[in-house]
Amino acid sequence: MPYKFDWTVLWTGQAGGWLLDGLITTIEISFLAWWLAVVLGIGSGALRTAPVAPLRWAAASYVEFFRNVPLLVWMFFWYFAVPPLLPDAVREWLFDHGAEFWAALCALGVYHGARFSEVIRAGIQAIPKTQFEAAVSTGLTVTQAYRLIILPIALRLIIPPATNESLNLLKNSSVALTIGVAELTFQTRQIETYTAKAFEALAAGTVIYLLLCLTIATLMTWVERRFAIPGMIGQGAVGEN
Amino acid sequence: MELRVIADNFAFLILQGFFGFGAFAGGTLRLAVPAIVFGLLLGIFIGLGRLARSRWIRVPTTIYVEFFRGVPLVMVIFWFWFIIPVLVGKSLPEYSVALTAFVVFEAAYLGEIVRAGIQSVPRGQVEAATATGLTRAQAMRHVILPQAFRNMIPALVTQFIVLLKDTSLASIIGYVDLTKAAQIVNNREIRPFELYLFIAAVYWACSYGMSRYAHALERRLNPQAA
Numbered sequence: 001m002p003y004k005f006d007w008t009v010l011w012t013g014q015a016g017g018w019l020l021d022g023l024i025t026t027i028e029i030s031f032l033a034w035w036l037a038v039v040l041g042i043g044s045g046a047l048r049t050a051p052v053a054p055l056r057w058a059a060a061s062y063v064e065f066f067r068n069v070p071l072l073v074w075m076f077f078w079y080f081a082v083p084p085l086l087p088d089a090v091r092e093w094l095f096d097h098g099a100e101f102w103a104a105l106c107a108l109g110v111y112h113g114a115r116f117s118e119v120i121r122a123g124i125q126a127i128p129k130t131q132f133e134a135a136v137s138t139g140l141t142v143t144q145a146y147r148l149i150i151l152p153i154a155l156r157l158i159i160p161p162a163t164n165e166s167l168n169l170l171k172n173s174s175v176a177l178t179i180g181v182a183e184l185t186f187q188t189r190q191i192e193t194y195t196a197k198a199f200e201a202l203a204a205g206t207v208i209y210l211l212l213c214l215t216i217a218t219l220m221t222w223v224e225r226r227f228a229i230p231g232m233i234g235q236g237a238v239g240e241n
Numbered sequence: 242m243e244l245r246v247i248a249d250n251f252a253f254l255i256l257q258g259f260f261g262f263g264a265f266a267g268g269t270l271r272l273a274v275p276a277i278v279f280g281l282l283l284g285i286f287i288g289l290g291r292l293a294r295s296r297w298i299r300v301p302t303t304i305y306v307e308f309f310r311g312v313p314l315v316m317v318i319f320w321f322w323f324i325i326p327v328l329v330g331k332s333l334p335e336y337s338v339a340l341t342a343f344v345v346f347e348a349a350y351l352g353e354i355v356r357a358g359i360q361s362v363p364r365g366q367v368e369a370a371t372a373t374g375l376t377r378a379q380a381m382r383h384v385i386l387p388q389a390f391r392n393m394i395p396a397l398v399t400q401f402i403v404l405l406k407d408t409s410l411a412s413i414i415g416y417v418d419l420t421k422a423a424q425i426v427n428n429r430e431i432r433p434f435e436l437y438l439f440i441a442a443v444y445w446a447c448s449y450g451m452s453r454y455a456h457a458l459e460r461r462l463n464p465q466a467a
Contacts, residue, residue, distance in 0.1 A: 003327045068402075068448035069441040070409035072420055077441065080433035167311075174313035178413055185315050198323035206312055206320075213311040 009195040010204050022187030023208055029105055029183060030173045034166060036109025041116025042155075046146055048121045059117070066114035071175050074111050079103035079179040104176035112169045119161045123154035156227050163220040167213050184208060246432040247439050258422025259443060266336045267417030273405045276340060280347035280404075281355075281397070287348055288355025289381070302352070309349035314410055318342045322414045339411040347404055354400060358393035359385060391462065398455035402448050409444075419443060 009015055040062075047059035066074070079100060083091050094102060127150060135145035177186040188205035192198045247254075253263070261268015290302030309317065321342040326332040362385050370380035412421035423440045427433055 064449060065445070068406075068445045068452070070406040070420070070444055072409040072412070073437060073441050073444060076420075076424075076433070077437045080427070081437050084434070171311075171313040174315040175410065177315065185313065185319070188316075189319065192323065199327070202316065202320050202323065206316055209313060209316065210308070210311045 003199065005199065006195075006197055007200050009191070009197045009200055013195070015191045015195065015201070015204075018187040018190055019184070019204060019208065022182060022184035022205075023212075025101075025182055026170070026173050026184040026212075029101065029108065029176060029181065030170045033105050033108035033112065033173070034169055036105065037112035037116050037169060040110065040113025041120050042151065044113065044117040045120025045124065046151065048117065049124045051142065063114045063117045066111050067118070071107060071111050071172055072178060074107040075104060075175055075179050078107045082106075100176070100180045103179060104173075104181045108169060108173060108176070112165065112172070115165055115168070116162070119158050119165055120154060122161070123158035124150055126157055127153050153229065156229055159220060159224040159227065163217065163224075166220075167216060170212060170216070171209065243432060243435055246426070246430050246435050250426045250430075250436075253426065254419065254422050254440070255443075257417065258419040258440075265417035266334060267421065269405065269408050269418040272336070272339055272343065272408045272411055272416070272418060273401070276343035276347055276408070277351075277397075277401050277404055279340075279344045280351050283344060283348035284351030284355050285386075287352030288359065291352065291356050292359060306349045306352055309346055310353075314342075314346055314407055315413065317346045318410060318414060321345075335411070335414050335416040338414060339408075339416045343404065343408070343411075347400070350400060350403075351397075354393055354396045355389070357396070358389035361392045362388045395455045395459040395462065398451055398458065402451050402455070405447060405451075406444060 010019075044059040044062050047055045048063070050056055082103070083094060083099060086094070131153070132145055132150060135149040136142065140148065173183055174185040176183055177189070184205055188201050191201035191204075195201070257263035257265060257267060259269050261271030287302050287305060290298045291306065293299050293302075318339065321338050325338055325341065366384055366388065367380055370384040371377065375383065408418055409420040411418055412424065415421070417425070419440050423436045427436050430436070
């Protein structure tokens, strides 16, 4: 059967509104999960280079535990397995307030936190050890040395791989459709279901993802140039993947 | 914790879900292993294409890579799920759809690994090879690629780990892999905590084991870096 294209389905009817809703949800969940991932990643990434062994082990366990299991399994875990463990009142509140959104947020944030952690660790390890020694010898405590010297340098060094990871997070937010979060891919499927125009719906969703990724990549290239450490341009790429 | 649910369904989860023996054409490994093999074959052409001198080869392969790296895998799976029936004229089993989607998607990432591997071979090797009278194609096949592959092995193992975890997404079109098998059992037993934790442990063991292996390989191939 020859397929008949009908691109008008994208702007007549509800499709346009659905795509916009989906885009907003995708940005919302990615943005919130990104913050969670960055906080967890910086914390555990710094701890993995800490001078105290138990702290290193704890951070390494977090990273290895979460990043070696598929994100989809974590989605199911946070959505189906965790709520029954919560007190009844909390669970009821959650299911009245979009539990799937919060579960997906936890799954994305905690999973990508483990992956960010590796990027940040690589950034810290790329800094010569003498920087840390010099910082401590001026009288700074270990915490101060990390906060004022090591982390600011590391964060500027890791902008390219961190951008890569952020784009992965954005793309992985599409996995949230499996537990019913109405994000962009979910809405694309909805348009397909209602109009039976798979090609047009998928093309629209795909173009939006590509534009989103392109925008962020361009923005981050600017940020990278803006925050480049003088004399270290071109050395930014540490520990891809 | 009710571990009996795992023991009762162990054979279904592992044999059917993980390996793919049983009533369903499924299995995590049965998807992941052919996907990496065929993905690598396609990836070699993509990687070579990105280094080609002709712009007519370089530009399309670059677009291929950038396109698939900018789109979520879930989206790509849906593309093939809806488009293949239109192109072929009949619907294909989930296995064929999932395998095609994974090969095409992975080839973009594997192509980049191949390209990096080729670029890691010292330039003098190409010059020496052509100086002995080999053509460019011969030099690539007999001198560059064998050395490039050796350098690529750790990255390939890492990519296989990513792929193995990503195959869980084939369950969204109904392919019975480990994740779908756990869903099927859960629908009957309603034991999400035990079941999802169990499959998490299976994925974890494979993934962590292989990443240790990749790490050891890397150290052996490149002692001064580690």
